[in-house]
Amino acid sequence: MKRPGALALMAMVLCAPAMGAWARSSRIDEGLKIKEVRASPDGRHQARVTLRGLQVDGRSISSGPGLILGHVTWRRDSRALAYLQRSPQGLQLVVLPRLDSDSPLTWLLPSHADGLTKVFWIGRSRIGVGARELVPRLVVSWRTVVRTPPAGW
Secondary structure (H helix, E strand, C coil): CCCHHHHHHHHHHHHHHHHHHHHHHHHHHHHHCEEEEEECCCCCCEEEEECCEEEECCEEECCCCCEEEEEEEECCCCCCEEEEEEECCEEEEEEECCCCCCCCEEEECCHHHCCCCEEEEEECCEEEEECECCECCEEEECCCCCCCCCCCC
């Protein structure tokens, strides 16, 4: 009759390579730990806040080094998003005006904005930042210019 300890030892030896791979992959994924997942209002897109930054529909969005604060806020039409980020320079507002854009727009906020935590959309290209929703202390707006090639190009 075989001993139960021998069977357990054999199972550990046979499973050791697989367990080692699992341990390595979990260590690699530590930097990608998901802190928050926010679905767009229409449910077609996802924003994942990880320890390394932001991913929108699996694509990394780079706005420089920094820690994302609060929640990612989607525009009502699900085509843009915004969030606050603590960078080495200070508090930044980061806006991805179109989901297919390569880099987000960033604004370094003044030092008195440190206590502000809520980001909300006021219009298509206007965002409010405040301590409470719909009570902006700062408003940021921009114009998006789309250039088309000249005729006959």
